Amino acid sequence: MVKVCPIFLKFPDIIEMASERYNPRETESRWQQKWAEAKAFEADNADPREKYYVLEMFPYPSGRIHMGHVRNYAMGDVVARYKRARGYNVLHPMGWDAFGMPAENAARDNKVHPKEWTYQNIASMKAQLKAMGLSLDWSREFATCDVDYYHRQQHLFLDMMEKGLVYRKQSKVNWDPVDQTVLANEQVIDGRGWRSGALVEQRELVQWFFKITDFSQDLLDSLDTLDQWPEKVRLMQKNWIGRSEGMTVRWQVVPETAPAGQDEVTVYTTRPDTLFGASFLAIAADHPLARELAGENPAIEAFCQECRHQGTSLAALETAEKRGIDTGIRVRHPLDPSWELPVYVANFVLMEYGTGAIFGCPSGDQRDLEFARKYDLPVVAVVMPADRDVATFAIGDAAYDGDGVMINSRFLNGKTTEEAFDIVADRLSGTLLGNMPQGERKVNFRLRDWGVSRQRYWGCPIPVIHCEVCGVVPVPKKALPVKLPDDVTFDQPGNPLDRHPTWRHVNCPQCGGAARRETDTMDTFVDSSWYFTRFTAPWEDDPTDPQAANHWLPVDQYIGGIEHAILHLLYSRFFTRAMRETGHVDVKEPFKGLFTQGMVVHETYRRGGAGGEWISPADIRIEELDGKRRASLLSTGEEIAIGSIEKMSKSKKNVVDPDDIIASYGADTARFFVLSDSPPDRDVIWSEAGVEGAHRFTQRLWRLVSEAASRLKQAEPQAAREGEGRPVSQIAHRTLKAVQDDYDRLAFNKAVARIYELVNALAGPLARAAAGEGDATFMAAVREATEILVRIVAPMTPHLSEECWSILGNETLLAQTAWPVHDETLVVENDLILPVQVNGKKRAELTIARDASQDAVEAAVLQLDAVRLALDGRAPKKIIVVPQRIVNIVV
């Protein structure tokens, strides 16, 4: 199918246009080559200047870059170029997050080896990135599937093993019986494998884990130090780590109801204050006690089985009925041994959190209340809002889980919930059950250890060997890397490493006997958890050169999508801590500044409207008739419905290929457009008209500069302090200062607006200069202003700027030229225009000297005709003068 790009149809002459038009196709590659020749963007670890590390989240080599990449890398490149101009030693590297399932899927579907597929994709995407003119240090490039990289990752794994940060345990996984693979939770859709559609089973597998929970408290506390992170991301991580303060409470089992050997049940609670409202205990289906009971009691066995199969999908949980089964076991209340309560197995109790057992307080918890109503258990209100009356307070359909005053709680009555918490906690810690305290204060985290085992081929092999005699034996470091074999097949489901004829058979490094390799590979999130550290010295034999790593880290500005707010960023924070404990780096936090950019979105088009076939914008013509936009098919003219604006995605076909845009408009236009209009953290709507606007800007800038260049070349760039050049110098220096602030705050859209203003302001003077009008001071001022313009727009449109810089007679590469310095005396105006309000409504303006005294302002204001008119003879009660801001007269 031939892809028709609408741009060519509308403007077939863009490229072949008359010679005075700027031709990005020729110019851009020329400057890219010059930058490469000058090694302008290669960072030197020994450079003594202050460092600045800017990094964009590296891409997965899917084969093509998309507009999201363009936006992400354009932003990073502005920061990199700007900081470089400001005199920093900038590290701006790029690599490839290259392991993962799509390569294996491609292998299965297209009979191409994952390695070949991946490296081909890298080659084509690299060419696309190069066409964008990004100021990247390509000399440090690597892919995570390079043996050189995963070799060092295996080294890190072994170091972490030595430090006890890695362990194996049996754990439940989602197992796809058709594909014979483990699925992540996100890959289970309505209980079925996303690819095979098979009903997913819960399986117990022995898997490798990283002890991220060792750092729970630190990962939480250190969030406070990340003041250059979005508040939102910090909050998301905080909730994910999920710290709660409570206590464990041990409940003694009434002996005659107890199965053998079970004499107590331990629960975790954050509300020990509500203990007198307890009416039952509930344990998870996977609780050891439940398992034991299931062995003896078929009804319990059946219930537990059911719980395990119950939907884990999000919607299912919302509506799932709270159900349970009475185990027949009774326990004694910890604060009153004569009080006996039933123990249920319940479907809403999670084995993974706390102790896998809870006590139910129906009056204080909606879930417990529903359960109690269903099984006819007592509901005793124990906490009452402070403004209610004991006589009338009752629990109906809604539990009360707030703070308040204790009631129906014996010795706690009248206390606040907070006081009651402490009293109960102290009492239970001081009471012995057996020879242990009955309860203990305990902090609990929601964060789980990180399971990294994947039963897949295209990932970093876990470097251990299983020996029947010696057990789990790490591969000796000198025997690394454990290389992936190339000769694997993908014609059957399951892990190709498992069925490789020889790869897994090795001798035990300890006893020399026959042993087998671990065939699990690592989660690809491991690969991306330390790549930014590797960039600091990718040539090292060890995982890092600690000196280089400590020099460059933390990353000063990290830019990427909000979708990585939790996992990637949390794993990276953990990994940096783990690498610190193993001596590879001496920083704790990897990313000092984080910026999460918005998506690139686009209209959708469907044949026949909702439910119809999606149509690509490349096949669409948009027309405007009587203020209504209509879309039609380019080929046949058939009318197509314009749908909602959505994230660009292949499935909705609303993608615009960056290659097409760069080919027809040039990289500078694409970069400038994705940076303009929308604030960078918000979504930007891709529109043909918007791109054309950006393109008009580049052409206009070129025209204005090139027409005046031969005259301007003859003047020395110099700001004018007086005469007709002064306003030119003023606007240039003001814009310079403002754009600098905007870049510092990553407010690219505002920088764009200011640059437009400057271009608008310089259009007249440039035309005059081109015509040879104006004196030498004026020419000098215009040249200086033009150079300022070209230099401040350069981070966004680097090729065009180099070209302008060059035709203005400069011999240096703009990419290697220092940022201009603004002159404050040109930024500040001597006379101010103050708005004058009467009773808060603007009635006049007052032009007055910046340093005028308050009295002078008051006096001058009252002389204004408009003010006198508004006052209408009334005497002002009060005149508020906000210096250099506003005057408000109150009558």
Added chain:
RNA sequence: GCGGACGUGGCGAAACUGGUAGACGCAAGGGACUUAAAAUCCCUCGACCUCGGUCAUGCGGGUUCGAUCCCCGCCGUCCGCACCA
């Protein structure tokens, strides 16, 4: 359910720490140039009217000389987490 963010012209958005609401761009309308078109340039562009004003930042209150901004209560949209004891 819990947590968070956002709501400003036809559209994307500006407005610094409470101080002239709508910069800049897109779209639209009018004009100049042109045989014509494209490109370019100039003008208009929140609403209403009596052309001097009045009303306007989701809605209703409040604080203030002054509120898009701060506070309280609603409405709407989006995002994250979700049986977490």
